[in-house]
Amino acid sequence: MIETGGVMPAPVREDLTAGDRPALIGPLDTIGVDVFNVPDLSRELQVDAGGRISMPLVGTVDARGKTASELAAVIEAALRGRYVRNPEVTVNIKSSVSQVVTVDGEVGEPGLYPVTNQMTLMRAIASAKGLSEFARQEDVVILRTVSGRRMAGLYNVAAIRRGVYEDPAIYANDVIVVGDSPQRRLFRDVVS
16 A cells, blocks of 8 residues: 555556557557558558457457557558558557546546546546545545556545645556545534
């Protein structure tokens, strides 16, 4: 367990099925493949549940965990020489369902949210419509898998807002749980 203000390690590449952090292709993502001057090979594809795509003349390619440029290089290599002279391939991630963070607990709208390159704890909470009135700001936990091990970090959002602690980075597949404040609930019940 990482105590308040500590820094959790970033997940290793194998932990991510998901600027500074390149987006990785994962199962069920939608990608666009453009083969310059060969419109018959340009297409939009959905990555299958196993992380693979299939293309004419290329066959089945493992896309899971690759960046768009890495996948483009694999497709270029498969086409080069045999089918297309000097292929130029561009791959773009159109939509990513594999790169999400779960925000749960005392937030406005708990749920799954897409991870951006610069996602931080405060941005993830803001995506979930902020803290609820019963949120326990000093009890925010980030759960993360690093090298196959589950880790938890405890953070104080109020201290992060004041600039006492750095706003920690959030990665794909992280789970954020905002704790409940029974004292605030009790106070509301007494006052009303």
